[in-house]
Amino acid sequence: MKLDIRVVVMAGGSGTRFWPLSRGSRPKQFLPIAGERSMLEETVERLLPLVPARKIFTVADAAKTRTIRRLLPGFPARNLLVEPEGRNTAPSLVLATARIHLDNPEAVVVVLPSDHLIRPADLFRRQLEAGCRAAAERGVLVTFGIPPTFPSTGYGYIKAAAKPAGRVNGFPYHEVRSFEEKPPLERARRFVRAGTYTWNSGMFIWRADVFAGKLKRHSPEYAPGWDRMLAALRKDDRRAANAAFKTMPAKSIDYALMEKASGVLVLPARFGWSDVGAWSSLLDVWPRDERGNTARGEILALDASGNLIYNPGRFTALIGVDNLIVVETGDALLVCRRDQDQRVKDVLANLKRRKKGSRLHFPLF
Amino acid sequence: MKLDIRVVVMAGGSGTRFWPLSRGSRPKQFLPIAGERSMLEETVERLLPLVPARKIFTVADAAKTRTIRRLLPGFPARNLLVEPEGRNTAPSLVLATARIHLDNPEAVVVVLPSDHLIRPADLFRRQLEAGCRAAAERGVLVTFGIPPTFPSTGYGYIKAAAKPAGRVNGFPYHEVRSFEEKPPLERARRFVRAGTYTWNSGMFIWRADVFAGKLKRHSPEYAPGWDRMLAALRKDDRRAANAAFKTMPAKSIDYALMEKASGVLVLPARFGWSDVGAWSSLLDVWPRDERGNTARGEILALDASGNLIYNPGRFTALIGVDNLIVVETGDALLVCRRDQDQRVKDVLANLKRRKKGSRLHFPLF
Numbered sequence: 001m002k003l004d005i006r007v008v009v010m011a012g013g014s015g016t017r018f019w020p021l022s023r024g025s026r027p028k029q030f031l032p033i034a035g036e037r038s039m040l041e042e043t044v045e046r047l048l049p050l051v052p053a054r055k056i057f058t059v060a061d062a063a064k065t066r067t068i069r070r071l072l073p074g075f076p077a078r079n080l081l082v083e084p085e086g087r088n089t090a091p092s093l094v095l096a097t098a099r100i101h102l103d104n105p106e107a108v109v110v111v112l113p114s115d116h117l118i119r120p121a122d123l124f125r126r127q128l129e130a131g132c133r134a135a136a137e138r139g140v141l142v143t144f145g146i147p148p149t150f151p152s153t154g155y156g157y158i159k160a161a162a163k164p165a166g167r168v169n170g171f172p173y174h175e176v177r178s179f180e181e182k183p184p185l186e187r188a189r190r191f192v193r194a195g196t197y198t199w200n201s202g203m204f205i206w207r208a209d210v211f212a213g214k215l216k217r218h219s220p221e222y223a224p225g226w227d228r229m230l231a232a233l234r235k236d237d238r239r240a241a242n243a244a245f246k247t248m249p250a251k252s253i254d255y256a257l258m259e260k261a262s263g264v265l266v267l268p269a270r271f272g273w274s275d276v277g278a279w280s281s282l283l284d285v286w287p288r289d290e291r292g293n294t295a296r297g298e299i300l301a302l303d304a305s306g307n308l309i310y311n312p313g314r315f316t317a318l319i320g321v322d323n324l325i326v327v328e329t330g331d332a333l334l335v336c337r338r339d340q341d342q343r344v345k346d347v348l349a350n351l352k353r354r355k356k357g358s359r360l361h362f363p364l365f
Numbered sequence: 366m367k368l369d370i371r372v373v374v375m376a377g378g379s380g381t382r383f384w385p386l387s388r389g390s391r392p393k394q395f396l397p398i399a400g401e402r403s404m405l406e407e408t409v410e411r412l413l414p415l416v417p418a419r420k421i422f423t424v425a426d427a428a429k430t431r432t433i434r435r436l437l438p439g440f441p442a443r444n445l446l447v448e449p450e451g452r453n454t455a456p457s458l459v460l461a462t463a464r465i466h467l468d469n470p471e472a473v474v475v476v477l478p479s480d481h482l483i484r485p486a487d488l489f490r491r492q493l494e495a496g497c498r499a500a501a502e503r504g505v506l507v508t509f510g511i512p513p514t515f516p517s518t519g520y521g522y523i524k525a526a527a528k529p530a531g532r533v534n535g536f537p538y539h540e541v542r543s544f545e546e547k548p549p550l551e552r553a554r555r556f557v558r559a560g561t562y563t564w565n566s567g568m569f570i571w572r573a574d575v576f577a578g579k580l581k582r583h584s585p586e587y588a589p590g591w592d593r594m595l596a597a598l599r600k601d602d603r604r605a606a607n608a609a610f611k612t613m614p615a616k617s618i619d620y621a622l623m624e625k626a627s628g629v630l631v632l633p634a635r636f637g638w639s640d641v642g643a644w645s646s647l648l649d650v651w652p653r654d655e656r657g658n659t660a661r662g663e664i665l666a667l668d669a670s671g672n673l674i675y676n677p678g679r680f681t682a683l684i685g686v687d688n689l690i691v692v693e694t695g696d697a698l699l700v701c702r703r704d705q706d707q708r709v710k711d712v713l714a715n716l717k718r719r720k721k722g723s724r725l726h727f728p729l730f
Contacts, residue, residue: 317712320702337685
């Protein structure tokens with residue numbers, strides 16, 4: 001069976017964890033953080049040998065869609081789906097899946113974040129194709145799980161049956177037992193020890209018609225939204241589509257559908273994966289020197305180790321400092337202990353509080 | 366007796382310890398490090414209530430003299446004495462003292478560094494005037510000693526008689542027993558414990574004619590240089606003056622004269638003093654927040670203490686970092702442990718080594 005694979009790239013995130021490089025108008029997916037090009041461009045390029053541009057869609061708000069159009073000039077404008085407002089992921093995926101359903105109800109829909117790092121690309125594509133085949137042939141929802149490398153409290157977990165339910169192209173898949181929300185540390189440790197838990201990566205696969213059926217059966221509150229959306233798109237009625245979008249509950253697809261549906265399968269990812277969740281995660285991505293320093297821009301490190309420096313095109317000297325994150329963007333400078341980079345959100349909160357009557361001249365957030 | 370006080374501001378230093386802010390072309394004395402204006406301007410302004418501009422001279426090489434002319438536009442151009450080459454301080458002070466001797470052999474010459482911080486200015490002027498009176502009336506060389514606050518190994522020391530030899534305007538002066546070079550730590554500790562040692566501040570006072578007499582008697586190798594310099598200046602012959610300058614041994618005035626002369630007096634400074642020797646010394650100069658952070662430019666410090674930030678006009682966020690020196694100058698960024706700031710010279714040495722075939726686009730030193 002020839003698969004008709006379509007990809008939906010979720011590009012609406014407003015990630016602030018890369019401040020001061022990321023701002024409201026330039027979230028992580030639009031920044032060249034992991035490689036030479038933006039994470040969105042790299043996400044798309046990784047797919048192109050498997051899926052042509054005309055079968056790749058993006059979903060984001062109108063402002064971000066303008067940026068996407070600039071970053072992906074070769075893409076059909078009608079593939080850049082616009083969210084009329086922020087309503088979490090379930091309404092966006094109803095929109096995208098309905099859009100694809102119009103073309104071909106049996107098309108296989110792959111949902112991917114726009115700001116994850118995945119290597120190597122060819123292994124990813126092979127396993128993605130295997131996942132698509134499983135989703136298409138078995139008529140179920142499929143998800144990728146990331147084998148955990150530490151007891152993270154920042155990801156949701158997927159509990160799966162210990163034994164594979166089958167294999168496609170050599171890749172095993174397991175029946176999902178449950179989706180678990182971000183756990184406290186002790187619980188995360190138990191998950192990792194158990195060996196049957198993977199991180200929920202936010203990568204999903206379903207046939208458009210299977211999605212519609214599962215949604216109506218397991219998440220009936222979305223059924224009217226689905227029907228109205230499909231009807232609106234069929235008539236190419238943008239206003240009606242937006243109205244349908246706004247009637248749907250603002251829930252995540254995990255909560256609205258994945259956790260409730262039966263017969264969900266998980267493929268434990270074989271490829272390397274990082275959600276590049278904060279500055280310190282780049283220490284595992286960028287090349288490091290023999291003292292564990294990594295940098296964009298030229299550095300000179302004297303008795304300095306484990307530092308991450310972002311100061312592209314300019315010179316940075318480090319003397320006697322360890323495990324720092326230093327980010328210079330021209331208008332703002334961040335100097336942060338490496339294990340406290342999640343606190344950049346506190347900086348942003350503070351800046352927003354101070355905005356009124358501020359002496360700040362620039363849009364720092 | 367009415368004193369004819371002249372001041373010679375030594376502005377030829379090439380201090381590199383404030384890299385990346387200081388560079389070859391903008392040494393410390395030309396930077397607004399301690400206050401709103403450059404240290405040279407503040408040095409001069411501190412004097413003006415006591416000494417008019419026409420009686421203030423500077424000594425520096427030709428390139429630095431161009432900068433001085435820009436910083437001190439109201440000064441007579443002929444007061445900006447130019448060193449034809451770098452030959453340490455003794456030849457420069459022969460030049461300057463001879464220049465003043467031409468005007469008035471009994472003028473009192475005050476020699477001051479251009480890059481020291483002194484507060485409060487009025488106390489300084491009162492004690493300076495007292496020193497001038499002692500130098501003029503007793504016909505001796507006078508120096509200011511800084512009461513040591515810790516056993517520094519970075520300064521020379523002046524050993525003085527325990528009991529004052531006299532007082533002027535309430536300020537005691539002591540006979541100097543010896544000048545001591547920068548001591549190792551143990552020796553420095555003994556000096557501080559003894560209570561009769563002060564730091565050699567590089568501030569000297571002498572009558573022009575007394576200087577000439579002491580030089581000829583205690584440092585005869587400079588006698589021909591003095592005579593040729595005086596003759597050249599009398600004829601306003603710049604070439605002959607330069608030639609005289611270049612014949613003199615390249616020694617410091619401490620070594621050439623002060624250590625050898627008899628009857629030298631020291632006044633223990635009552636005013637606050639700092640030679641602002643490196644970035645960390647500014648922690649005692651700039652105002653600090655309640656966590657001991659100090660900054661040029663706006664900062665937000667989250668669990669951060671004891672840091673010095675130079676990033677004027679821009680925003681710096683600190684998270685969980687302590688005792689750092691961070692300096693951002695647009696083309697270069699320094700991140701340095703506070704107790705290792707003397708190592709910026711190693712950065713400079715490294716940059717100079719790399720200069721050949723370098724990928725660096727800018728004059729970083």
